[in-house]
Amino acid sequence: MFSDFMLTHAWLIPLLPALAFLWIGFFTRLHKKRSAAIAITMSSLSFLLACGVTWAVLSGPITMETPFVQKTLWFEIGSVRIFMGSLVDPLTAMMLMVVTMVSLLVQIYSVGYMAHDPGAGRFFAFLSLFAASMLGLVIAVNFAQLYVFWELVGLCSYLLIGFYYDKVSAREAAKKAFITTRIGDFGLLLGILLLQITFGTLDFQELKVLVPAYIWISGTSFMTIVGLLLFIGPIGKSGQFPLHVWLPDAMEGPTPVSALIHAATMVVAGVYLVGRAYFIFSALPVVMNVIAWLGGFTAFFAATIALTQRPIKRILAYSTISQLGYMMLALGVGSLTASMFHLMTHAFFKALLFLCAGAVIEAMQDEADIFKMGGLRKKMPVTFAAMTIGVLAISGLPPFAGFFSKDEILGAAAAVSTPLYLLGTLTAFLTAFYMARLLFVTFFGEASPGCPATETNAFMRWPLIVLAVLSCVSGLWGHFAGFGEWVYFGAAEETGIDWVIAGTSTVLSLVAIGLAYEIYVAKRWSAYEISQRFGVLYTLSFNKYYIDEFYTLLRRTFCDGLGRILYWIDLHVIDGIVNGLARLVGVLSTIFTFLQNGQVQRYVAVFYGGVIVLVAYSLFYAYKVLTLLGGAF
């Protein structure tokens, strides 16, 4: 009874934050505390609903094969009927929990973080809309609904990254995020349209039946194109190479937004899409290989960049790209369970890391360079403890969350391809190293004299503590409660630990942390000399492999070149035609004004001249006809 009620009211979960957005936007935008109260109330309600839905899913007959679907006709064009509704299966329930929980915590944190910002009301409105969009995306019943909310998520990220719109860099970053993800969205849209044309439906449940049948009948060649097009969307949204460039710049927004984007609402949308449409992807070996290798490469590539970056949020941004690469890698090697498990644990520890970073930056009065910090351990003990847990979790040390999910991914990769497994393990080593570097440089050593840092206020502290606890226990819970029997594709997965793989990666992580300790705390080796020794590699990594510069070059060459050509055509061809037409009209009009002299009597004369011509012609014609008839007259 209760579970039925929860499932049939799952559509309220995205609706409540959307209402909060409207209410704040229309009425309380200028009132900080009231806006925050409304946003947090609505988020709490949707969190409670999500809990209820999850309970209903866990206790009821809902599995990955038999989801609960509720939908209503949205619009109808000809024979195309598009529905909106809610689809609830364990995957949805897990995502609903993660998104509502993280966005609720981020909103509570924002009360403290944005306390002195005059735009706080607007901020809470956008945060609510962001959560609503992501939740709508999560419970989508078909690709059309998913796409609508997908774009809304993109819009919200634009609004929030550009929140400080009076800063040029924020505006530029917002535009960059929007345009870059738009490139991916275009591919996704093409893929969706191809699906609609081929199958006449976008419904997940119907496609789940139709797609395997189609592939069984006509092979994988066409569906491979569709799959690749669909995958371009996640490449853009989830910051996979080569469309990852927007994510590090997205830190121009307020830090809570970064936490939200990186953990729960924006970037995981791409991973979720692949998971949701896994019945398409998993049937296409070529696409699966692309996903796996692109994910693995992105994971490694972003980790190498993160090694040398200095701003704290930028390091975290590249670590997000790297972890998203892990999730894609897991999807590519065929383990939906591992990917979604990592998505969940990553959401918690990445939100934790970003919120800690926000606390540190706030305490340092907007100083983001980690090498200008140091010694914060004593001044901010709670933040330090939380950050440590986050770092240990992302480094994959037992018993923290990342250990279990990363082990799942590496295990799945090892079962399919050794090179991918090695790539993943190497990335795990790099991850542990750069995260330890961040931690040691920021919190150890000696504080610079006059360092203003103090512990954060309660609004910011409690979300950190909750997230730290979650980062500790979510992996254990997922492992022992059987996450793989809950969220899976095809057959339920055992959540066992391969001790060789887990042991290897744990040892490597410990070595990396030890190395970082030696370099950055004990100063056994000079970081500067090491960077000098690596020379070119260091420069490449520090400059992010010059990808932004490369894109700028491409844009200068192709877009601007094309623009110049089009400008020339516009100037000489289009304008030439228009001006020529105008001149022609001018010439004609001088001829006709000559006739149009306003003399009534001349008009009359012309008119009667015409009458005479007509009469003469008709007489002539009548004469001719009569002659032909035989000359009756």
Place this chain on the structure above:
Amino acid sequence: MISFVEMMHLALHVGLPHFLLLSAVLFAIGLFGLFTKKGIIAVLMCIELMLNAVNINFIAFNHYMPATDLSGQLMALFSIAVAAAEVAIGLALAFRIYHDHHTVNVDDLNHLKG
């Protein structure tokens, strides 16, 4: 050659050709006036003349139709009614034009030229 008797017959017995001739002469006079007169009132009068020429045609033809058919007379009456309306508007326009331009010379009234 037409004989004298026949000529007299034609001259004394008024028939359809006489009416048509009269009508044609009136129409030609009206047209000539329309082309040559400069005063707007005279031009209007010439138009009336042409209309009445047409009316004569209608009546004359009607006379030689079967007695039950009165469409020619009807048409003439209709034409007279329309002509009355036309004259009323024409004279009103002439009055306004004189009021605004202090002239009724159609050659000077060419402000609508392109």
